[in-house]
Amino acid sequence: MRIDESRCVACGNCVPICPVGAISIDPVARRARVNRDECVECHACYRGMSKEHLYPPLVRAIRRVAAALRFRFDPEPDICPTDALTPETLAWPRVVRRAFSDPQVPHESTGITGRGTAEVKTNDVTGRVKEGEAGFVIEFGRPGVGARFREIQAMTTALAALGVEFERQNPVTSLMTDPRRGILREDILDEKVLSAIVEVKAGLEQVPLVLGAVREVSRRLTTVVAVGVSTRCDASGGDRLRAILEAEGYPAYRGKTNLGLGRATAGRLS
CATH class of the missing domain: 3.30.70.20 (Alpha-Beta Plaits)
Structure with missing residues (x-):
């Protein structure tokens, strides 16, 4: 501007x-x-x-x-x-700022506005996270702080070292040159955005390790970090995630499920 x-x-x-x-x-x-x-x-x-x-x-x-x-x-x-x-006509890499900060601009990689992802809360339709897995949503920058990709990369490299799987349909993942190591494009590292979301999944047994890595890295960052964790319930409606989170000192709540009403579920699509 x-x-x-x-x-x-x-x-x-x-x-x-x-x-x-x-x-x-x-x-x-x-x-x-x-x-x-x-x-x-x-x-x-x-x-x-x-x-x-x-x-x-x-x-x-x-x-x-x-x-x-x-x-x-x-x-x-x-x-x-x-x-x-x-308003200015933005060139690369500055245009990345608007893509992650202007809620009216869709991301080229996903076609979704805002942070560019529907997140794991739509799992009943997408089926990204299976039983025995945990889906993590790690958000940077809100409210009113913003985040630079250099700090986001500090988190993605730490997570990659644990062997987590980055969600492919995510705009941060699309900016990685080496997803196996969590490395982002060099030319965007100093760009600042209002908010960005990193999505990964791992086995339930890795939840303590992932949360520990997020805690450790977030202490070194100047931005705000928020974490959401979800899993797929079993046939009886139970899950093992709650006990794991409570053992790690996090209260667990059931909620924020965006039902795909009127649409085929992920199970029927497979």
Whole structure:
């Protein structure tokens, strides 16, 4: 995202809209600035504000007079009064930021918007995770922190060393040059995104090892890490995962199952 300095009047309305704090007001230039290194190209500022087309020199003059007379002249807080926010045409690798951060942009690898994956919660339809297996969803960056792929790679390499299987229909996996080692493309490692999800599966006996690796790596990261673990219940509705999680000190809850109503189940498809 770029801010047109010829149009910006430094009203500051865009500053709190940015979910990663990449916009600030330069007190000397009296213009809003975008920290391009921190901006994740989510377009929240552009879509989250109404746009007026007031004449910038007139708005600046009114604001100066208002300041001299000690009263405020500010636009409504959800409006960019001079339409100064300007989306850019993004090239590789910066375009990766928008793919992972703008919920309206589908990922090329999966065709899914948002983080680009339906996650293991749709397992009743996809059948990704079988009995005796655990599916892991490891999320980076939310809320309001963001994550760089270099930190995500620190996690994927640690997980790969345990022999886990990365979900192929996942946008992070699609950016790997060596899935066996969890290595991502070198040219994206310094790119920052609002959020990303890594999905892996392993045998239930490996759950303690995977959780231990996630705990150890997350202590070295500057971003936020959240983990979800799921499994397929047996014919009687029971599962072995609950006891494993409780032994590791994690409370277990049954929930978040997106039923594929009206569709053939994974069992019938196989």
